[in-house]
Amino acid sequence: MKKTKQMLLAAAVGMAVVASVQAEQQRVLKVYHWSDYVAPTTISNFEKKSGIKVVFDVYDSNEVLEAKLLSGGSGYDIVVPSNPFLAKQIKAGVYQKLDKTQLPLWDNLDKDLLHTLEISDPGNQYSIPYMWGSIGLGYNVDKVKAVLGDQPIDSWDIIFKPENISKLHECGVALLDSPTEIIPAALHYLGLPADSEKPDDLKQAEALLLTIRPYITYFHSSKYISDLASGNICMAIGYSGDLYQSKSRAEEAGGKVKVAYKIPKEGAGTFFDMVAIPSDSKNVKEAHEFINYLLEPQVMADLTDYLQFPNANQQATALVEESIRTDPGIYPPADVMSKLYTFPDLPAKTQRVMTRSWTKIKSGK
Amino acid sequence: MTIREKLLGMLPKGRHAVIGVPFFWMLLFFLLPFAIIIKISFAEADIAIPPYTSLTEWADSQLTVLLNFGNYVLLSEDQLYIAAYLGSLKIALISTVLCLLVGYPMAYAIARSSKQMQPVWLLLIMMPTWTALLIRVYAWMGILSNNGLLNNALLWLGVINEPLQILNTNIAVYIGIVYAYLPFMVLPLYANLVKHDLSLLEAASDLGAKGYTAFWKITVPLSKSGVIAGCMLVFIPVVGEFVIPELLGGPETLMIGKVLWQEFFNNRDWPVAASLAVIMLLILIIPIILFNRNQAGEMEGKA
Numbered sequence: 001m002k003k004t005k006q007m008l009l010a011a012a013v014g015m016a017v018v019a020s021v022q023a024e025q026q027r028v029l030k031v032y033h034w035s036d037y038v039a040p041t042t043i044s045n046f047e048k049k050s051g052i053k054v055v056f057d058v059y060d061s062n063e064v065l066e067a068k069l070l071s072g073g074s075g076y077d078i079v080v081p082s083n084p085f086l087a088k089q090i091k092a093g094v095y096q097k098l099d100k101t102q103l104p105l106w107d108n109l110d111k112d113l114l115h116t117l118e119i120s121d122p123g124n125q126y127s128i129p130y131m132w133g134s135i136g137l138g139y140n141v142d143k144v145k146a147v148l149g150d151q152p153i154d155s156w157d158i159i160f161k162p163e164n165i166s167k168l169h170e171c172g173v174a175l176l177d178s179p180t181e182i183i184p185a186a187l188h189y190l191g192l193p194a195d196s197e198k199p200d201d202l203k204q205a206e207a208l209l210l211t212i213r214p215y216i217t218y219f220h221s222s223k224y225i226s227d228l229a230s231g232n233i234c235m236a237i238g239y240s241g242d243l244y245q246s247k248s249r250a251e252e253a254g255g256k257v258k259v260a261y262k263i264p265k266e267g268a269g270t271f272f273d274m275v276a277i278p279s280d281s282k283n284v285k286e287a288h289e290f291i292n293y294l295l296e297p298q299v300m301a302d303l304t305d306y307l308q309f310p311n312a313n314q315q316a317t318a319l320v321e322e323s324i325r326t327d328p329g330i331y332p333p334a335d336v337m338s339k340l341y342t343f344p345d346l347p348a349k350t351q352r353v354m355t356r357s358w359t360k361i362k363s364g365k
Numbered sequence: 366m367t368i369r370e371k372l373l374g375m376l377p378k379g380r381h382a383v384i385g386v387p388f389f390w391m392l393l394f395f396l397l398p399f400a401i402i403i404k405i406s407f408a409e410a411d412i413a414i415p416p417y418t419s420l421t422e423w424a425d426s427q428l429t430v431l432l433n434f435g436n437y438v439l440l441s442e443d444q445l446y447i448a449a450y451l452g453s454l455k456i457a458l459i460s461t462v463l464c465l466l467v468g469y470p471m472a473y474a475i476a477r478s479s480k481q482m483q484p485v486w487l488l489l490i491m492m493p494t495w496t497a498l499l500i501r502v503y504a505w506m507g508i509l510s511n512n513g514l515l516n517n518a519l520l521w522l523g524v525i526n527e528p529l530q531i532l533n534t535n536i537a538v539y540i541g542i543v544y545a546y547l548p549f550m551v552l553p554l555y556a557n558l559v560k561h562d563l564s565l566l567e568a569a570s571d572l573g574a575k576g577y578t579a580f581w582k583i584t585v586p587l588s589k590s591g592v593i594a595g596c597m598l599v600f601i602p603v604v605g606e607f608v609i610p611e612l613l614g615g616p617e618t619l620m621i622g623k624v625l626w627q628e629f630f631n632n633r634d635w636p637v638a639a640s641l642a643v644i645m646l647l648i649l650i651i652p653i654i655l656f657n658r659n660q661a662g663e664m665e666g667k668a
Binding site: 061064092094351359363 | 412413443
């Protein structure tokens with residue numbers, strides 16, 4: 001009996017030693033990322049190359065990520081918020097500064113885009129851009145032609161003029177369920193600054209959206225991907241990459257539905273998803289290795305090929321498939337680029353006014 | 366007496382220890398979290414971790430306590446919040462009545478079925494809850510959507526010519542809630558109905574009260590506490606329901622759960638979200654007190 005006990009004890013000690021040795025050898029990285037937002041080989045290639053084990057969790061909204069970060073002690077080493085959220089989180093002290101000596105590939109990043117991003121991350125101290133995209137018009141080519149005739153689909157007039165959208169209503173119109181992305185589009189269309197905080201401007205945008213409200217089939221931030229591909233709706237204001245995904249799905253389903261994406265000529269909102277390291281990260285060195293890996297041109301090119309979102313890596317552009325690189329909806333030409341705007345970090349008061357407006361627009365209350 | 370004995374004597378013994386455990390449980394898992402919510406509701410939103418200000422400040426040997434009632438004032442200023450509370454109460458009330466109408470006959474039938482069949486029926490009632498609620502709600506989305514099972518079946522049968530818009534309306538919300546909460550209505554009702562003394566019905570029959578009259582004069586009054594328990598178990602959680610209206614409801618579905626979500630996530634305003642939750646709890650306490658009174662009355666009646 002005593003012998004068994006001793007043997008058990010020895011085994012337990014042995015196991016503990018093995019476990020601790022393994023823990024010393026096995027480097028880990030905990031990544032909290034958007035769902036469906038990496039290429040199939042991105043993570044496995046990194047694991048092979050670095051020997052770091054990646055624990056990969058996903059979220060589907062900035063708000064969910066933010067609630068976790070602001071509660072403190074998220075436990076993650078890498079997170080990927082969109083830039084207006086990142087801006088607020090930097091102010092709240094959520095992130096640590098990047099150590100650029102550990103990021104030798106930093107110079108691959110597009111200088112102009114980095115400059116634009118300084119409104120969210122002054123001095124580019126806390127983050128690198130992952131992917132970016134625009135918020136524009138995705139539509140069913142044949143159905144829209146059937147109701148609107150030969151009118152070109154290249155302007156916000158299609159959505160904000162009741163005579164157009166009332167026709168589109170017959171085949172279904174979807175809007176992103178996001179006040180902070182749709183209200184600026186209305187402001188921009190009215191010729192007001194997209195980042196306006198003036199109550200009067202916001203009232204005008206609300207009034208404009210209320211005039212088209214009766215013709216909107218639904219508000220949702222992802223459902224339009226499948227509905228547009230299957231023909232349930234014919235027009236969606238959505239994220240460029242998602243709308244390209246809808247296009248691919250329609251093609252895979254036999255090509256009966258033809259989906260196209262257009263950035264309106266008046267300009268459109270852009271969002272950047274940013275890679276950052278929370279200040280309480282326990283694997284800071286591994287996190288830097290991962291970020292440096294994301295700065296490799298081939299890694300980024302593969303991601304863009306797969307996700308159909310443009311990246312911010314200058315050296316990667318030439319490696320991207322030609323059909324994607326030359327698509328003006330994905331890589332906009334310079335004249336379109338100059339009309340794009342990005343979303344600022346809104347003061348709490350403006351945010352509240354927008355959320356309230358949105359409830360009024362959606363539910364009439 | 367040694368010190369050790371004295372200390373041991375201070376520990377609660379026997380009866381008190383047994384009563385103490387659930388009290389401790391309530392304190393830890395109900396009162397304490399609620400106290401934290403109340404605390405946050407008196408703070409101000411801030412850009413920090415956590416995103417609200419601290420109520421107390423210690424500086425120069427002075428303790429300053431700063432209570433911000435602004436959040437509660439805000440709630441009273443905008444009609445939206447009142448509309449959302451009323452919307453939630455309305456949906457909860459109608460769902461509870463529907464659950465009772467569907468659940469009572471079910472519970473009655475189970476209580477009157479043979480002893481061998483009762484566990485089988487109960488199992489069938491409970492079985493769906495073995496799958497996660499979220500998955501079951503998604504299944505309803507598949508059934509109710511425009512090209513879903515229900516519409517396709519009705520189109521095929523020729524009952525309708527165009528698909529019915531059910532998904533993303535309040536009708537879908539009622540279907541989802543009644544479906545999800547039915548077991549909570551049936552089980553307490555069954556537990557009550559199965560205890561009824563059938564000789565009472567025989568006596569009623571002897572005195573001339575047959576079937577229908579006996580049911581309304583004997584069975585229904587006797588099952589009152591089961592009805593109340595079932596209604597509470599449905600009504601209270603439905604008021605704060607978020608998942609079902611979010612997935613099945615449309616833009617016109619205004620419930621407090623959604624407004625709370627917006628305050629917490631869209632506006633990053635934890636204090637306003639907390640004060641919304643406090644008010645919701647206060648609204649719910651009224652039916653809970655009524656329920657407790659009824660229970661107490663029942664206990665006295667039995668004694």
